[in-house]
Amino acid sequence: MRVESYGTLAEAARAMGPDAVFMAGGTLVMRDVNAGTAASRIVRSADPALREIRASGDGFSLGAGVTMAQILAHRDLAFLAPVARAVGGPQVRNMATIGGNIFAHHPYGDFAVALLALGSRVVQAGQGGARSLDDVLRERGRSGGSSAIIAAIEAPRPRDPRAFGFLKVSRIKPKGVSVMSLAAHLPLEGGRIRGARVAFGAMGPAPLRSAAVERVLEGQRLDATTIARAAQLAGDGLDPPTDALASAWYRREVAGAHLKRLLEKMERG
Amino acid sequence: MIEFRKEFFANERDDNLNEIGKPTRRQDILGHVTGRSPYFDDHLFEGLLHIRCVRSPHHHARIRRIDISAAEKMPGVVRVLLGKDVPRNLNTLLSLLDFGLDDEPVLSETKVAYKGEPVAAIVAESEAQARAAVLAVKVEYEALPHVLDVEDAVKPGAPVVCGIYPTNKFIYHGKFDHQKLRYGDVEEAFSRADHIVEGRYQMSPIEQAPMETCGAIAAPEINDRYVCFTSTQGLFFSLGTAAKLLTMPSSRLHFVGGTVGGGFGGKVDSMHEPLAILGAMLTGRPCKYAWDREEEMQVGAPRGAERWYIKDGVARDGRILARKFTGYFDSGAYTRLSSYAIIKGVGHLPGPYTIPNVYADVFCVYTNRTPATAMRGFGITGVDFAIEAHMDKVAEAVGLNPIELRILNSYRDGDMKAHRRTAKNCALVECCQVVAEKGGVALSPASRAATSLIDGGGERGRLPARTATDQNGAVSGYRGGSYGKKGGGASAMQPIRMPTPTDAARAPQRPAAPAYQPPAASPPSAPPPAPAMETPRHGALRFSSLSGFRRR
Amino acid sequence: MAKKPVTFTLNGSDRAAFAEEGLNLLEFLRRGIGDLSPKYGCGQGACGACTVIIDGETHLACLTMADAVHGRKVETASGLANGKVHPLQEAFMEYFAAQCGYCTPGMLMSAKVLLDRNPSPTRADVIEAISGNLCRCTGYEPIIDAILATANMRARA
Numbered sequence: 001m002r003v004e005s006y007g008t009l010a011e012a013a014r015a016m017g018p019d020a021v022f023m024a025g026g027t028l029v030m031r032d033v034n035a036g037t038a039a040s041r042i043v044r045s046a047d048p049a050l051r052e053i054r055a056s057g058d059g060f061s062l063g064a065g066v067t068m069a070q071i072l073a074h075r076d077l078a079f080l081a082p083v084a085r086a087v088g089g090p091q092v093r094n095m096a097t098i099g100g101n102i103f104a105h106h107p108y109g110d111f112a113v114a115l116l117a118l119g120s121r122v123v124q125a126g127q128g129g130a131r132s133l134d135d136v137l138r139e140r141g142r143s144g145g146s147s148a149i150i151a152a153i154e155a156p157r158p159r160d161p162r163a164f165g166f167l168k169v170s171r172i173k174p175k176g177v178s179v180m181s182l183a184a185h186l187p188l189e190g191g192r193i194r195g196a197r198v199a200f201g202a203m204g205p206a207p208l209r210s211a212a213v214e215r216v217l218e219g220q221r222l223d224a225t226t227i228a229r230a231a232q233l234a235g236d237g238l239d240p241p242t243d244a245l246a247s248a249w250y251r252r253e254v255a256g257a258h259l260k261r262l263l264e265k266m267e268r269g
Numbered sequence: 270m271i272e273f274r275k276e277f278f279a280n281e282r283d284d285n286l287n288e289i290g291k292p293t294r295r296q297d298i299l300g301h302v303t304g305r306s307p308y309f310d311d312h313l314f315e316g317l318l319h320i321r322c323v324r325s326p327h328h329h330a331r332i333r334r335i336d337i338s339a340a341e342k343m344p345g346v347v348r349v350l351l352g353k354d355v356p357r358n359l360n361t362l363l364s365l366l367d368f369g370l371d372d373e374p375v376l377s378e379t380k381v382a383y384k385g386e387p388v389a390a391i392v393a394e395s396e397a398q399a400r401a402a403v404l405a406v407k408v409e410y411e412a413l414p415h416v417l418d419v420e421d422a423v424k425p426g427a428p429v430v431c432g433i434y435p436t437n438k439f440i441y442h443g444k445f446d447h448q449k450l451r452y453g454d455v456e457e458a459f460s461r462a463d464h465i466v467e468g469r470y471q472m473s474p475i476e477q478a479p480m481e482t483c484g485a486i487a488a489p490e491i492n493d494r495y496v497c498f499t500s501t502q503g504l505f506f507s508l509g510t511a512a513k514l515l516t517m518p519s520s521r522l523h524f525v526g527g528t529v530g531g532g533f534g535g536k537v538d539s540m541h542e543p544l545a546i547l548g549a550m551l552t553g554r555p556c557k558y559a560w561d562r563e564e565e566m567q568v569g570a571p572r573g574a575e576r577w578y579i580k581d582g583v584a585r586d587g588r589i590l591a592r593k594f595t596g597y598f599d600s601g602a603y604t605r606l607s608s609y610a611i612i613k614g615v616g617h618l619p620g621p622y623t624i625p626n627v628y629a630d631v632f633c634v635y636t637n638r639t640p641a642t643a644m645r646g647f648g649i650t651g652v653d654f655a656i657e658a659h660m661d662k663v664a665e666a667v668g669l670n671p672i673e674l675r676i677l678n679s680y681r682d683g684d685m686k687a688h689r690r691t692a693k694n695c696a697l698v699e700c701c702q703v704v705a706e707k708g709g710v711a712l713s714p715a716s717r718a719a720t721s722l723i724d725g726g727g728e729r730g731r732l733p734a735r736t737a738t739d740q741n742g743a744v745s746g747y748r749g750g751s752y753g754k755k756g757g758g759a760s761a762m763q764p765i766r767m768p769t770p771t772d773a774a775r776a777p778q779r780p781a782a783p784a785y786q787p788p789a790a791s792p793p794s795a796p797p798p799a800p801a802m803e804t805p806r807h808g809a810l811r812f813s814s815l816s817g818f819r820r821r
Numbered sequence: 822m823a824k825k826p827v828t829f830t831l832n833g834s835d836r837a838a839f840a841e842e843g844l845n846l847l848e849f850l851r852r853g854i855g856d857l858s859p860k861y862g863c864g865q866g867a868c869g870a871c872t873v874i875i876d877g878e879t880h881l882a883c884l885t886m887a888d889a890v891h892g893r894k895v896e897t898a899s900g901l902a903n904g905k906v907h908p909l910q911e912a913f914m915e916y917f918a919a920q921c922g923y924c925t926p927g928m929l930m931s932a933k934v935l936l937d938r939n940p941s942p943t944r945a946d947v948i949e950a951i952s953g954n955l956c957r958c959t960g961y962e963p964i965i966d967a968i969l970a971t972a973n974m975r976a977r978a
Contacts, residue, residue, distance in 0.1 A: 001397075002823075003842045003886065023886075027866050030884040033843050034864040035561070036400035042843070069878070089953015090931060091872050091879045175952040294914055301922030302910040304858025304898035308923065311857040397843070480862045480870055480923040480957050530860070530923030531957045562863035 001033070003042045009151055012045035013125035016147045024050070024065050025095040027088075028104055049151070050099075053077070059157050061123075064099025064150040068092070068111070079161040083114040083183070086168040089175060099150040102136065106202035107177035107245055112137065113201035114166050116209060117183035120155040124148040134209065141205035163187045165266040169258050171245065178202050179246045180255065182262050186217060193217050198230075198259075203238040203251060212236035213259065227263045231256035277699045278722075297528070308481055308530050309498040314488055314555035318347055320548050321399040321558075323389040323406045324568065325381035328415035328637040329428060332379055332408060335389055340405040345398030347552050349406070350390040352378035355547060356516040361604050362538065365509045370440075372433040373603035373640070375514055375543055380413070382430050382602035383639050385568035392548045392556060415637035419576055419597035422636045430602055430635035439600065439608045439633035443747035446632070448615045450594075452687040453626030453733035455582070458591030462582030466666045469578050470655035474571040474599070477644050481530020483538075483569060484559025487545035495546050496523040500559075501539060502532040510539040511546055522546065534643030538570050538605055573607050573641025574599040575651035579659045582626075587669045587677050591626035592619040596652065598633050601640035608633050610641075610648030616688050617649050620656035621697045622678040623729055627687040630742065672708075676701045676716045683726025691730060695721035829890045831856060832900025840887035846880075847871045849887035850897065858899035858926045862955070869954035872927035873897050879934050879953075898926030901933065909933060909971050916967035920958035928954045932968045941972055 004020075006012040016022065021039040023029040032038035050065030055076040062071075071077050071084040072093065087093055087101070087110055101111040102122070116137060121130035127148060139145055158164045166183045170176030181201035186193045196217040201207045212233040220226040233256075240251035273290060300306035323335075337349040352358045352374055359371040377388050389406050393399035414428045421427060422437040430437050438446040459465060485499040501507040504526040512519040529536060541558045548556030560569060575598050582591035596614070600607035611631050619627045646653075660678075664671040679697040686692050698721045705712050824839040831854065838853045845864075850856045850873070862870035864883050871882040874896035875889075901907040909932050912918070919925045928951060935942055935950035942950070947968045956964065 001843050003888075026884045026886065026889075027881075030845060030886065031865045033886075034845060034883060035563075036397055038843075085949075088866075089869060090934070090950060091869060091881045091953045092866055094878045094880055095866075095884060174948055292915075292917070295917065295919070297922065298914045298917075298919060299906075301919040301925045302898075302906065302913045302929065303902055304926040304929075306922050308860070310851075310861065313852065313855065313857075317852075395841075478957055480868060480921065480955065481860065482862070529921060531921040533957070562865060562867070 001038060001040055001042065003044065006043065006045045007047065009045050009047040009049060009125045009149065012043050012047070013149050015041075015043050016149060017041075018147060020147065022149045024097040024100045025067060027092055027096045028100055028108075043149075045149075050097075052152075055157075057157070058159075059155060061152050061154045062098045063152050064097060066098045067094060068096050068098075069094045071098075079158065079164055080114065083111055083166045086110050086166070086181070098153055102133070102150060102153075103140065103145065105206075106241060106243065107179070109207060110168050110178055110181040110201055113181045113199045113207045114164075114183040115153055115155060116199040116207050117166075117185045117197045118155040118158070118164065119185065119197055120153050122150055123152040123154065125151040130154060137206040137208065141208070158185060159187065162266070162269050165262050167258060167262040167265070169254075177245065180240070180251055180258065181207075182258055184262060184266065186222060186266065188222075191221055192219055193222060194219070200238060200255070203240045203255065205239070205241070208238065210234065210237060222263065222267045227260055227267065230263060231260040234259040274699075274703060277696070281694075300528075306528050308528050309484055309486060309500045309526070310481075310557070310559065312486060312498045314486065316554050317486070318392050318394060318548060318552060318554050318556045319396040319399045319558075320350075320390050320392050320544060320556055321396070321403050322376075322387035322544075323391070323403050323408065325377075325384060325386040325388060325408075325410070327381060327410055327412050328384050328417070329413040329430070330381050330410035331413060332377065332381065332388060333411055334407075334409040336407040336409075337389060339407065340389075340391060340402040343393075343398065343402040343405050345394035346391060346402045347394065347554070348392040348548070349402075350376060350392065350544070350547060350551070352376040352388075354551065355514060355543070357514050360510065360514055362506075362510065362606060363604070363609055364513070365506065369604050369608050370433050372431050373605075375540075375547075381410070382635075383568075383637055385564070385639065386602065387568075390544055390548070390558070392552055417636055417638055419574070419599045419632070419634040419636060422634050423597070423632060428637070430637055434635060437635040439604060439611075439635075440744055440747050441608075441633075444743060446742045446744055448611045448629075448631045448633075449742075450615050450618055450627060450629035450631075450687060451736050451738050452628070452689075453591070454735060454737040455580075455591040455593045455626045455628040456737065458626040459580070459582040459593075462590050463585040464581075464583040464663075464666050466581045466583060466659070466663045467579065468655070468659045468662050469576070470658055471576045472574060472651040472654060474574045474639070474641060475644060476566055476569060476571045477531075477533035477535030478566065479529075479531030479533060479535055482560045482562060482565040483536050483541055484557065485541035485545040486555060486557045487542070487549040488555035489549055489553055490523055494521045494523050495549055496525065497542050497546055499524060499526045499542050499545075500529055500532075500536050501526050501542065502529055502534070502536040503539070506537060507539040507542045511542045514543040515546060515550070533645050534572070534647060535565075535569055537643050538640075568639055570601070570605055570640045570642035572644035572647050572650075573601065573610070574638075575655075577652060577655040579655060581659065581663055583663055583667055585667065587664075587667045587674050589619075589622060589624045589663065589678050592622075592624045592628075594618055594627075594629035594631065594652075596629065596631035598631070598648075599636055599638060599641060600633050601636060601638045603635070603640040604633070605640045605642040606647070607641050610643075613648035614652050617652065619687055620653065620660075621680050621695075622660075622675075623680050623684040623692075623725075624678070624687065625733060670710065670712075672701050672705045672710055673713060673716050676712070676719050679719075679721070681721050681723070681725025681729070684729045685732055689732065692725065695725070697721065825888050827888050827891050829892065830894045832896055844887045845883050846873070846885040846887050846890060846895075847882035850882060850895075853887070856897050856899050858897045860923055860926060862923070867955070868924075869927045869931070869951075870924055872930040872954060874930050874934060877934070877937070879931055881953075896930070896933075898929045901929055907933075908974060909936070909968070912967040912971040912974070913964070916963045916970060918960060918964040918967040920960050924954055924956045928956070928964055932964075932971070935968070936972055936975070941976060942969070944969065 020041040050063045052063040054061045068084040120133040168181040169179045185197045196214045198213045235252040235255045240248045242248045355375045358374045361369045391399045391402040416422045487497040490496045508524045545558040578595040580593045664674040680692040680695045684692045828837040860870040862868035866884045
């Protein structure tokens with residue numbers, strides 16, 4: 001195994017290849033290093049851009065190396081604080097990064113679920129433009145993802161923070177890994193939902209959106225009837241995994257109940 | 270918050286307690302808070318080698334071939350250990366107490382009986398190099414049918430897990446394929462009961478999951494001795510086990526332990542010390558063999574799964590007239606301590622209740638699961654869950670409050686217990702009363718007035734007039750002592766005519782040892798045992814000192 | 822494997838040692854430096870027994886590459902006592918906040934950072950602060966009590 005360090009992200013991006021893995025906070029890659037299952041080359045970069053947070057009125061950009069602790073400490077990202085706090089304990093939050101979370105397999109990867117619900121876009125190092133996180137996650141679910149390094153994540157800011165909701169379901173209180181996580185962005189126009197986005201974690205090979213639930217919510221008021229209809233369809237089109245925490249059957253069975261809880265919490269504001 | 274209810278049993282107790290109820294400092298606390306308590310891995314050695322095992326990916330398979338040629342050439346590999354390198358590659362933990370037959374190799378040579386069973390061990394300069402070399406060992410397996418359920422395992426034709434016990438059942442006292450308890454006549458009592466209440470209860474395995482994983486470091490010492498730092502919970506137990514497997518007098522082994530990063534029963538199996546010492550013997554260098562977290566969870570022996578069937582005969586007023594148990598302990602692929610858990614569990618039946626007719630058949634069953642071992646009250650905790658769940662079921666059947674039902678049936682001082690000891694210092698009645706009070710449950714005047722001190726003994730203190738016995742599950746071909754039999758030179762559990770399973774072929778014959786004499790129960794219909802003769806014993810520990818049974 | 826020199830500050834003292842490529846900070850501190858207070862519990866970031874403080878923040882030593890501390894300040898439980906035991910250590914002793922003691926060094930690191938940043942934490946704050954540290958003897962309550970008692974003691978002093 002070789003460890004390579006690069007001053008800039010561009011250099012690191014050039015060094016990547018099928019035999020390499022990029023290490024950010026280390027909470028995923030170092031596990032593999034310790035277990036002797038890591039890629040033969042580990043690529044790191046100390047590029048300060050990776051740790052940058054830029055927040056503006058209608059959006060924000062997070063360097064891929066921004067940690068959960070940085071999110072928690074940032075005043076303008078208060079609506080994401082509950083998501084960051086749901087990730088690990090303080091030590092993990094001081095290390096774990098936004099970019100790494102996009103590659104975290106269940107029962108981890110809760111932050112990516114929130115980013116997916118927000119309609120985030122992914123900027124890849126050394127490549128122009130940005131791709132939708134939906135595509136990046138779908139690709140990860142299918143083939144493990146590309147070897148491109150994520151430089152930053154851009155997302156629109158919910159106009160009303162109450163339109164964004166997040167719920168992590170774990171068996172251990174107060175903290176545990178997720179049986180599933182759910183995030184919803186339900187902007188209201190004239191009291192009706194316009195542009196619903198509902199995402200699930202640990203309900204497929206990678207975080208994914210529920211088209212069925214989004215369809216039910218679209219154009220509706222968030223009321224008991226709508227919530228009940230959404231809950232009924234919660235498992236539709238999802239392909240939950242069986243792991244040590246829960247079986248696929250269990251996850252599908254309880255998805256509706258948890259979606260109901262999340263939507264009711266959002267309804268109450 | 271501790272609350273002392275000193276009104277109970279006040280005249281039985283000296284109340285000048287110096288420690289109980291008063292805060293005290295642990296004697297080892299300064300080391301703990303300064304990070305200086307010396308756990309096994311906190312001893313640094315120059316040139317330390319690391320051992321990691323090659324493990325079976327199958328639940329059950331015959332080993333056709335183990336090819337270590339590529340692994341031996343890997344960077345950092347100093348030695349590859351195989352079963353043939355272990356001086357005596359077959360053991361059962363309780364052989365130190367003359368209980369059970371040697372059944373488990375340190376490194377399997379002919380077959381594997383659970384997923385994760387070790388078949389070879391790499392000794393390398395670094396842990397990473399040992400891990401890499403593990404992957405380079407090529408093992409050719411022939412997968413065999415496996416069995417993962419206790420009741421499937423005892424059916425005729427089930428795959429034989431461990432050839433030493435060809436019916437997948439441990440042999441008790443050389444006589445039976447299960448541990449028996451016979452007290453009175455349950456069938457007769459069932460015929461006159463007003464209610465029959467039956468239940469099936471099951472407990473899953475539980476991993477102890479100590480914060481510190483199990484491990485040991487061994488190093489050559491002066492005077493042809495080896496020092497071994499270990500996480501063991503039973504230092505002399507591990508010492509004896511290592512001496513046996515390495516055919517080495519224990520005087521050549523210098524064991525250091527006592528600082529354990531959590532054990533909960535999971536650190537008594539002495540898996541690490543023999544291999545670490547063997548590594549040190551064969552390389553002349555210090556060797557560490559420790560599990561990583563994944564191994565701790567996958568191959569670390571858990572509390573075994575248990576399945577219990579309970580059938581009660583109950584009178585209309587809630588008195589339990591008879592209780593019959595059929596129990597299956599899932600021992601996994603080897604015996605470890607499950608055989609003993611059952612001895613303990615059967616001594617505990619039928620729970621803290623005075624029931625005049627009790628019957629139990631309890632089986633120690635081999636399956637192709639991770640071997641089970643000790644964990645916090647093993648042998649008791651599981652069946653207690655079954656008993657107490659069943660008590661609630663009985664309460665429902667007779668229409669009594671569950672606390673009242675327990676008070677009605679609780680042991681009183683002077684009652685005869687099913688294992689033929691007189692109950693004393695009983696306190697369940699009082700516990701139930703306090704529970705009712707705390708839980709806001711109104712008790713009947715009779716239950717409120719009840720006490721453990723009266724109404725016991727007399728008729729309740731006598732043995733049953735008749736105990737129904739049987740020869741169900743009798744085995745032949747095993748010679749051995751039994752509960753009732755005393756003295757003599759016949760070794761407990763020495764097989765006369767052994768089946769010849771492939772993995773037992775290398776089992777060396779042991780010299781005859783004095784008979785095994787567990788003191789605290791008796792065979793069906795036997796009179797209460799007289800105090801056992803103080804037979805001189807060499808080596809073997811008295812089972813009673815381990816089991817917690819005390820001679821009175 | 823290539824070795825890299827790593828110089829850093831450990832509990833206030835300058836240290837320098839070589840670290841093999843890919844070696845984690847836990848093994849580096851324990852075997853390379855000889856500070857045995859951080860413990861191995863899982864190697865996966867799940868248990869917190871290896872928690873150390875790097876530049877004032879808790880980190881998991883098992884998931885940190887050794888060379889990542891080059892030029893930085895590392896604190897471990899073995900450096901907590903400075904001539905006499907730290908108030909947190911005193912409280913852990915007084916409140917029986919350790920049984921087997923294996924999680925204790927990591928717990929102390931998490932507790933120290935909490936109190937350095939928040940001198941008067943609530944019980945909920947303490948629970949959150951040690952949520953990344955497992956204790957299998959399940960002694961959480963005495964640990965929480967000990968941390969709160971330290972804060973109270975400091976507030977009175």
